[in-house]
Amino acid sequence: MLAPFRGIRYARDRVSGIANVTSPPYDVINGGILDRLRASDPHNVVRLILPGEDAAASKAAATLLREWLSAGVLIRDRMAALYIYEQSVPTQPGPAGLEAAVHGVQYRLLHHPPRSS
Secondary structure, rough: OOOHHHHHOOHHHHHHHHHHOOOOOOHHOOOOHHHHHHOOOOOOHHHOOOOOOOHHHHHHHHHHHHHHHOOOOOOEEOOOOEEEEEEEEEOOOOOOOOOOEEEEEEOEHHHOOOOOO
């Protein structure tokens, strides 16, 4: 069953700009890009999605998420919703390169065990 959820967004008045706190997907970020993203804003999402590789990194990211929520840097939507998104990905390098668009919906998937008859 698909279920809506209350998403979490940046409070625009608490960050330097949405472009400075967002990032490409975590699996395409390398060292140089990671350093640039971390330097762009102290609240860049890479601090949550790529916190490091040591054993304490995930716990530190969870603590940071709670801090940003508590400080109002991140805010939870008032109403639960399904979230439609589009992501453009360059398919050819350069200013005249082609782009492919990925469309999707974010939702919670609820699993209920089958009822016994």
